[in-house]
Amino acid sequence: MMRILIVDDEAPARLRLRSVLQAIGGAEVVGEASNGEEALRQVVEHNPDVVLLDIRMPGMDGLECARHLASLATPPAVIFTTAYDRFAIDAFEAQATDYLVKPVRKERLEAALERARRPNAAQKAALSKSDGQRRRQICARVRDSLRLIDVDNIYYFRADQKYVTVRHTGGEVLIEDSLKSLEEEFGGLFTRIHRNALVATGRIGALEKDANGHFHVRIREIDELLEVSRRLVPEVRKLIRAS
8 A cells, every 4th residue: 555645735636636546546645735844744754655746835845845855764756746837847857756737637646656666866866956946944854853944044064974963043953965965055055164064154254273273163153163174274264355
């Protein structure tokens, strides 16, 4: 029995998908959501195999939601369902299992479910940077829930073994994104100061040198020092002078 989560901001659309799934058989609807943030919470709670995901929704849209889902250790397969065919290129660049235009036909949904499977590592990587847009929030698993942190509230990312610590205005969380992927996505907003750290460019304060000749930057607002690689000192100094 395939476990399905239906995500659409319109109740009649969710009801129609339920009806089509019932006609197909072999699928269990484990939950419904009306927006991207609610969908992320439902995914953690119900662990669906497949998410039927609308694209145009208020707040977090389907494409951004899919990027957050891709950051999970075992993301569900995503089948986009939308009234607009102009998002098809973005969806397939995101390595979606399928893209269905409303009204969703039984035969098309059945075929899409047959192809649905959990994405491999390459698909996850493609999905996490789909459509070339930056995420507005970072998704972190905190115990049995997902927490969304506004990118604007992040001071820095710091790598430690297999996890990355996100230091933000509300504290710290751990994520599984790599520093390299974060640097590619948020280049300009965050600056590499060390092989293990990216700092919000606008929060870089003074550059200081300690008694041992090591350089550090002082992070504005939290008055915290982070080490700067010697080879990156000129770049950091240039940023400070330009600010």
